[in-house]
Amino acid sequence: MRAFAAGFRLQLRIIRSDPDYFMPLVPVPLFAVAFLAIIEHAGRRDLAEYALMAPVLIALWALSLSASGEIVQGDRWSGTLEPGVASPSSFPAVVLGRVFAVTSVALFAFVEVWIVGRLLFGIPIEIHHPTAFVLTVLASSAAMAGTATIMAALFVLARSARTFQNSLSYPFYVLGGVLVPVSLLPDWLEPLSAGVFLSWSAGLLRDTLQPDAIRDVPLRLGVILGLGVLGFAAGQLLLHRILRRVRTSGELAAA
Amino acid sequence: MSGLRHTLHVLALAARNGFLDYSVTFTWKTWLSGWYLRVLAQVVFFALMGRLLGSTEQVHYLLLGNAVMLAALGSLFAVAGTTWERRAGTLPLLVASPSSPVVVFVGRSTWALVDGFLSSLGALFVVAPLFDLGLPWPRALLIPLLVALVGASAYALGTFLGGLVLRAMSTRNVVANVAWTTILAIGGVNVPVDFYPRPVEWFAHALPLTHGLQAIRDLVGGAPLATLLPNVALELAVGTAWLALALLTFDRLAEGGRRDGSIEFGG
Numbered sequence: 143m144r145a146f147a148a149g150f151r152l153q154l155r156i157i158r159s160d161p162d163y164f165m166p167l168v169p170v171p172l173f174a175v176a177f178l179a180i181i182e183h184a185g186r187r188d189l190a191e192y193a194l195m196a197p198v199l200i201a202l203w204a205l206s207l208s209a210s211g212e213i214v215q216g217d218r219w220s221g222t223l224e225p226g227v228a229s230p231s232s233f234p235a236v237v238l239g240r241v242f243a244v245t246s247v248a249l250f251a252f253v254e255v256w257i258v259g260r261l262l263f264g265i266p267i268e269i270h271h272p273t274a275f276v277l278t279v280l281a282s283s284a285a286m287a288g289t290a291t292i293m294a295a296l297f298v299l300a301r302s303a304r305t306f307q308n309s310l311s312y313p314f315y316v317l318g319g320v321l322v323p324v325s326l327l328p329d330w331l332e333p334l335s336a337g338v339f340l341s342w343s344a345g346l347l348r349d350t351l352q353p354d355a356i357r358d359v360p361l362r363l364g365v366i367l368g369l370g371v372l373g374f375a376a377g378q379l380l381l382h383r384i385l386r387r388v389r390t391s392g393e394l395a396a397a
Numbered sequence: 398m399s400g401l402r403h404t405l406h407v408l409a410l411a412a413r414n415g416f417l418d419y420s421v422t423f424t425w426k427t428w429l430s431g432w433y434l435r436v437l438a439q440v441v442f443f444a445l446m447g448r449l450l451g452s453t454e455q456v457h458y459l460l461l462g463n464a465v466m467l468a469a470l471g472s473l474f475a476v477a478g479t480t481w482e483r484r485a486g487t488l489p490l491l492v493a494s495p496s497s498p499v500v501v502f503v504g505r506s507t508w509a510l511v512d513g514f515l516s517s518l519g520a521l522f523v524v525a526p527l528f529d530l531g532l533p534w535p536r537a538l539l540i541p542l543l544v545a546l547v548g549a550s551a552y553a554l555g556t557f558l559g560g561l562v563l564r565a566m567s568t569r570n571v572v573a574n575v576a577w578t579t580i581l582a583i584g585g586v587n588v589p590v591d592f593y594p595r596p597v598e599w600f601a602h603a604l605p606l607t608h609g610l611q612a613i614r615d616l617v618g619g620a621p622l623a624t625l626l627p628n629v630a631l632e633l634a635v636g637t638a639w640l641a642l643a644l645l646t647f648d649r650l651a652e653g654g655r656r657d658g659s660i661e662f663g664g
Binding site for chain 1: 442574579
């Protein structure tokens with residue numbers, strides 16, 4: 143836990159000193175405009191929660207995946223990977239803490255979308271179930287951090303991972319029901335979709351904006367967290383493989 | 398060598414250089430399994446929004462708009478492409494050479510133009526049948542021409558923006574992202590441009606894609622071919638204007654480092 147907290151604090155300091163980390167948040171209002179314009183033009187304000195939550199989830203996914211992909215690779219280039227690995231703290235826990243910090247930054251997207259919805263379209267984000275909303279945001283951030291740990295490891299392990307960085311967006315937005323419910327996808331895609339934490343997060347977040355009672359909140363939160371833990375376990379396994387490989391090959395060396 | 402021949406020679410060499418760089422990033426297999434899968438999903442993503450709205454007309458509107466959008470999106474990769482020379486440390490050599498840097502950079506990112514063109518058509522002709530969007534034959538033969546026009550127009554904007562980001566390289570991705578999401582939001586991709594207030598609409602008319610996409614919509618909708626010409630001419634005019642702006646400013650921006658001492662050989 144201390145390693146996680148230290149990683150979190152370190153990354154927050156890095157983010158504070160480097161405004162480039164906030165750059166992916168710049169297009170978020172434009173996505174919000176695009177989605178809100180679609181429902182407004184169609185006269186379907188009843189679907190506002192879809193247009194409001196989609197840019198937030200897109201920002202969460204895009205920022206976390208792109209920034210976390212650079213974490214281990216950045217350490218490697220700057221020569222800080224070696225002392226990090228040599229220290230007694232759990233290296234994957236430090237990486238998870240750092241990824242979680244990046245994920246937290248993505249939550250600023252909520253503010254951006256709220257401003258666009260309210261000021262440009264007169265559509266506010268009305269949270270009818272605040273407790274469920276906060277818990278879903280926290281669980282989704284944790285799941286995102288766990289999933290993004292895989293990318294942190296893959297970027298070092300596979301040279302081609304960077305090639306796919308740009309490609310890991312829309313396929314997951316479709317599978318994750320980010321803009322439209324997964325029930326609109328073909329039946330054969332639904333089992334795949336259930337394995338993507340975004341699909342659970344998107345559904346639950348949208349439900350918190352509706353006045354109706356929400357069903358199965360603990361179960362749905364549990365699935366989001368469970369998928370995040372699975373992601374972290376996979377990322378941890380990959381990180382161990384990387385460390386074993388660079389130790390064996392002698393690539394790990396004090397600068 | 399005459400001036401024009403020299404320029405074309407430099408363009409061809411720069412284009413070849415760019416394609417070689419691109420071939421290191423993508424093979425056919427990784428392009429198809431990575432990028433192409435993404436662009437298919439991008440068009441499906443928006444088309445499904447139409448399905449959520451419960452309107453076949455909206456499905457087709459969103460599908461067509463977002464498929465053509467890919468030509469602009471691909472071409473706008475030229476924004477980041479121009480910074481590769483600076484990162485590689487070869488910009489000082491280009492500035493010092495007798496050729497104009499803008500000629501090199503116009504050629505350097507033509508891979509982006511081709512990528513956008515193939516992505517757009519590859520997505521349109523595959524996703525359209527999945528959502529029952531008819532592409533009438535033989536009018537559909539004109540779609541690639543119009544998509545190429547949209548791509549070229551966006552490429553001119555990308556080259557202009559590429560010149561700007563040479564002076565602030567860390568902004569290259571955000572500039573490209575803001576450019577394409579602006580077009581996505583107001584360029585008639587998802588809703589008609591007249592949905593927005595008048596000043597926004599005017600701005601949309603100065604962006605690449607807006608007029609070209611309208612021409613493609615009219616073509617697919619069965620309008621007489623002659624009625625497409627005004628939008629084709631406007632798209633051409635917009636692209637030419639952005640290219641002129643790029644030609645006027647690029648060399649000055651690229652050579653700015655010589656004046657203020659910020660030009661470097663390091664990556």
